[in-house]
Amino acid sequence: MAEPIIEARGLYKHYPLTRGIVIRKQVGAVKAVDGVDLDLFPGETLGIVGESGCGKSTLARLLVSLERPTRGEIRYKGEDITRLSGRALNAVRRNIQMVFQDPYTSLNPRMTVGDIIGEPYEIHPEVAPKGSRRQKVQELLDVVGLNPEYINRYPHQFSGGQRQRIGIARGLALRPEVIVADEPVSALDVSVQAQVVNLMEKLQDEFALSYVFIAHDLSIVRHISDRVGVMYLGRIVETGKDAEIYDHPTHPYTQALLSAVPVPDPDAREHRERIILTGDVPSPTDIPSGCRFRTRCWKARERCALEVPELAVPAVFRLTDGPAKHDSACHFAEEKHVVPGEGELGGPGQGTAQPAS
Structure with a gap:
């Protein structure tokens, strides 16, 4: 088996809670991510699911180094990136990009589409010299299914699905190896969700991408993922191949x-x-x-x-x-079979769940 392209080991992110105005005293912490281990292999899609507030988005921000972990490490091709800064961190960020959840707030309304997609070239000018940037942006627009002539338009002139395509094009600008997609379709209509997911699958094959795909919709995660991790209250409680998780939880x-x-x-x-x-x-x-x-x-x-x-x-x-x-991660883990041919994701004999006494 190939070596993981990204490894997270003992990953924690705690946000301190403080009290006082003049003298701040820590009185607790929000444990958003609380001991996560995961591997992402080249060319695969790792789906992360869980209810709101379980730490999925915080995990995504940690993986792309938008947040520093409280402790633990994230390795990209064997190198611990949690301690990098400056140019060394920028070099890694070029290869790990993010697609954000809300296509309405993640695009600057004062910038044209050309400026939004081309902005990564300002930070990494070695990828595209100034004279070729406009052409590269138009090529990216065409790749994500938008008219290259839209390069001078502003975000408010596009629908939600089109805006998310712009966000995907921005993520592809530096030709990354990994894209972390934080609920990229949750703000879109159902019909548009299918279009965006199909686009991401097409781009994965075309650009040899590895995805961390975070979503609430379990059917979408099953469709696009090779492996699935289920999060609850800051930790991954079950992980495995998509068919095993869905058919034998x-x-x-x-x-x-x-x-x-x-x-x-x-x-x-x-x-x-x-x-x-x-x-x-x-x-x-x-x-x-x-x-x-x-x-x-x-x-x-x-x-x-x-x-x-x-x-x-x-x-x-x-x-x-x-x-x-x-x-x-259960002391009393027990397989729950799907009844063949009925399309159910549950199974007989469980009854209504009751809280612990």
């Missing part, structure tokens, strides 16, 4: 997420199981001891409050030749 949180996916077939919808989690997500300033999902989990036992479950192959699969060999 083992972590209770993953099972609950997948049970919420809409099923278009009315007959299948009537017979599917729906796992309803009670209670709210704990505050990231006061994370529960042991397993952070235990306050909402119907499997929680005393052990869950005392021991932090490690992300590893569940014991049930180490003893069998079952199909699912992915990692799960």
Whole structure:
């Protein structure tokens, strides 16, 4: 297997909470990312899913060095980039670009499309000499499916889907190897989402890109991803190949997420199981001891409050030749099968989830 192009090990990002005006005193911290390990391999798409506030966007900003981790390291081709600065950091950023979530706020309304897409060349002039920049920008517009003659237009003259294409073109300007896409289709209409996702797949083949694709929509993540990581309250709780995660989820949180996916077939919808989690997500300033999902989990036992479950192959699969060999951070991980041919993402026998006592 090829070496990872990006490795994150023991990644933490805590934002301090302070009190006082003259003398500031730290009284706690928001634990946005709290011990994440992940690998991204050349040419693959790693999907990251989880509910709002679980730390997905913070993780994205860490991977592109827009934020410095509290501790831990991020390696790009074996080099720790968390300690780089100045020109050394700029050289790495050229190869790791980002597509932002909101195409309406991520583009400067006072700049033309040509200036927006061409701005990376001001920071990295070696990529495109001044005399060739206009042509390169027009080529990028054509690559993402926009008319090159739109180069002098402003963002407000484009639809949401077109603006996201402009954001993608800006991310491609420096010919990066990795693109971190932070919910790139969540602000778009459903029909436009499909167009943007298909464009990203086409560009991945054309430019040999590796993606970290963050999204709420589980069906989109399954469509585009090779592997999937499920985040909950700052940590990845289950990870594996897309088919294994979707067809054989083992972590209770993953099972609950997948049970919420809409099923278009009315007959299948009537017979599917729906796992309803009670209670709210704990505050990231006061994370529960042991397993952070235990306050909402119907499997929680005393052990869950005392021991932090490690992300590893569940014991049930180490003893069998079952199909699912992915990692799960649960003391009582148990496979949940999809009924073949029914299109369900849940399964029989679970019942309604109850909070831990």
